[in-house]
Amino acid sequence: MKHAATGAIAHQPLALVNARLVDPVRETEERGGVLVIDGTIRDFGPQVAAAALPPHAHIIDCGGDVVAPGLIDMCAFVGEPGAEHRETIATATAAAAAGGVTTILARPDTNPPIDEPAVVDFLLRRARDNGLVRVLPVAALTRGLHGEEIAEIGLLKEAGAVAFSDGPQSLRNTRVMRRIMAYARDFDALIMHFAQDCDLTTDGVMNEGELAARLGLPGVPREAEVIMLDRDIRLVALTRARYHATLISTTLSLDAIRAAKAAGLPITCGTSINHLALNENDIGDYRTFLKLTPPLRREEERRALVEALAEGLIDVIVSDHNPQDVETKRLPFAEAEPGAIGLETMLSAGLRLVHAGEITLPRLLAAMSSRPAEILGLPQGKMEIGAPADLIRFDPDEPYVLDPATLHSRCKNTPFDEARMQGRVKLTMVAGELVWREE
Incomplete structure (x- = not known):
């Protein structure tokens, strides 16, 4: 796990590219990327690609994973x-x-x-x-x-x-x-x-x-x-x-x-x-x-x-x-x-x-x-320019068996103990800062 990144990450342009973008408001999907600057979404869609970004941008290739x-x-x-x-x-x-x-x-x-x-x-x-x-x-x-x-x-x-x-x-x-x-x-x-x-x-x-x-x-x-x-x-x-x-x-x-x-x-x-x-x-x-x-x-x-x-x-x-x-x-x-x-x-x-x-x-x-x-009445929950960059990247198909010992909650009383699951979160971002990233 990676905890919140240093302040430099939040202010440096960051882009999640090569992703399957899901917009829950319009309930649509498209291929593309999301550009994050100063904690907000500055652009998203097919035009956000590695080749079109400035050289100082921090680029994360999502490999076709969902970003939402x-x-x-x-x-x-x-x-x-x-x-x-x-x-x-x-x-x-x-x-x-x-x-x-x-x-x-x-x-x-x-x-x-x-x-x-x-x-x-x-x-x-x-x-x-x-x-x-x-x-x-x-x-x-x-x-x-x-x-x-x-x-x-x-x-x-x-x-x-x-x-x-x-x-x-x-x-x-x-x-x-x-x-x-x-x-x-x-x-x-x-x-x-x-x-x-x-x-x-x-x-x-x-x-x-x-x-x-x-x-x-x-x-x-x-x-x-x-x-x-x-x-x-x-x-x-x-x-x-x-x-x-x-x-x-x-x-x-x-x-x-x-x-x-x-x-x-x-x-x-x-x-x-x-x-x-x-x-x-x-x-x-x-x-x-x-x-x-x-x-x-x-x-x-x-x-x-x-x-x-x-x-x-x-x-x-x-x-x-x-x-x-x-x-x-x-x-x-x-x-x-x-x-x-x-x-x-x-x-x-x-x-x-x-x-x-x-x-x-x-x-x-x-x-x-x-x-x-x-x-x-919150500003989050949107794939929209100007919205807070609270974003997640996940692979909806990756299988795993849930081991309660790996969970981060202090208690382990999960109803899915040792269940076969699909869907791994690989990255979580809050206001443009990476608070979780799968190693």
């Missing part, structure tokens, strides 16, 4: 402050850089939670000093994540929070949620909510159905997700607040989102790469690394999610990066903590869908880069 905007992950746990035994900004951003993720949205469920401007400032400073990629704070909807008192959304946004969420827990109180939406609307703040009826999921540990019954495990019904989502959609219609359903996993939720979008409501949604690439059968013999929230669903649900992604109904793919240490995962399935790491494997797992012919490469990259940037 860096990925933007809207749901990741980075550990700081308070959970450095699970992850740190340094380890999370190293994993992100190795996986082609150039921007991480950090979940607010830290200790203390991100519910005060001072904590937002702390996270931004730590990311500046210790991070290889961009780390943007998601602040809490409620103080202490308790679901009762509204956080100071205006002050938190002014301090640098890009969105608002209570992390992996749902806000039960409808009256409080309505007040939050009305408050957030006045600041044009984005609400990111994890929709799940807590009263229906208290004891559940996997998808409710025949497999759960055979394994002797309590199930989580699909309805738990859509009940909360339906409530939120009605509140969006009432308040017109901007709303993003962080993780959806069922056809019931897809139907609700489709109706909401058809009605013109300001609603977007995401799903995790795990729910697109895996199903409940992968749990096999009680594999706790596949215990997730929401749980993995049936294969029919997985296919429906992929189809919704292909048609554009699902806006965003996230890693749902949630590191858990050995003590919380090497337990009986019902007792293990839910969660899996995913920053470093999100792209490779997504490429499974491309290789299977279920989705095009530009559409996959749009859901991982340009669409998140559009929802968040």
Whole structure:
């Protein structure tokens, strides 16, 4: 691995040539190169070739690999402050850089939670000093994540929070949620909510159905997700607040989102790469690394999610990066903590869908880069002159077997342990600086 290059690299003209350029905004591909000067894209296309560049330019021949905007992950746990035994900004951003993720949205469920401007400032400073990629704070909807008192959304946004969420827990109180939406609307703040009826999921540990019954495990019904989502959609219609359903996993939720979008409501949604690439059968013999929230669903649900992604109904793919240490995962399935790491494997797992012919490469990259940037109002995620040079180079076809020991995350709870994968990131650039380069 190569860490960030010296300042000279950022100001020296740098060109990635002989590449397969993928534009996720227009969802197009062409052969050519990208010229980067002073951290921004100055030119791209067939005209950017080694023979046409000045002699002092730093030229990287990509050998036909894909070059595209860096990925933007809207749901990741980075550990700081308070959970450095699970992850740190340094380890999370190293994993992100190795996986082609150039921007991480950090979940607010830290200790203390991100519910005060001072904590937002702390996270931004730590990311500046210790991070290889961009780390943007998601602040809490409620103080202490308790679901009762509204956080100071205006002050938190002014301090640098890009969105608002209570992390992996749902806000039960409808009256409080309505007040939050009305408050957030006045600041044009984005609400990111994890929709799940807590009263229906208290004891559940996997998808409710025949497999759960055979394994002797309590199930989580699909309805738990859509009940909360339906409530939120009605509140969006009432308040017109901007709303993003962080993780959806069922056809019931897809139907609700489709109706909401058809009605013109300001609603977007995401799903995790795990729910697109895996199903409940992968749990096999009680594999706790596949215990997730929401749980993995049936294969029919997985296919429906992929189809919704292909048609554009699902806006965003996230890693749902949630590191858990050995003590919380090497337990009986019902007792293990839910969660899996995913920053470093999100792209490779997504490429499974491309290789299977279920989705095009530009559409996959749009859901991982340009669409998140559009929802968040970020300048990244574009193959465009003047855009920040957050770029990745990867070979979508290179095969490998995933060895968890080689992953950069502090924890190794990957659901793709020893899986056959395709797609290697060879270079990651943030604002024109090389933060990862395969040796």
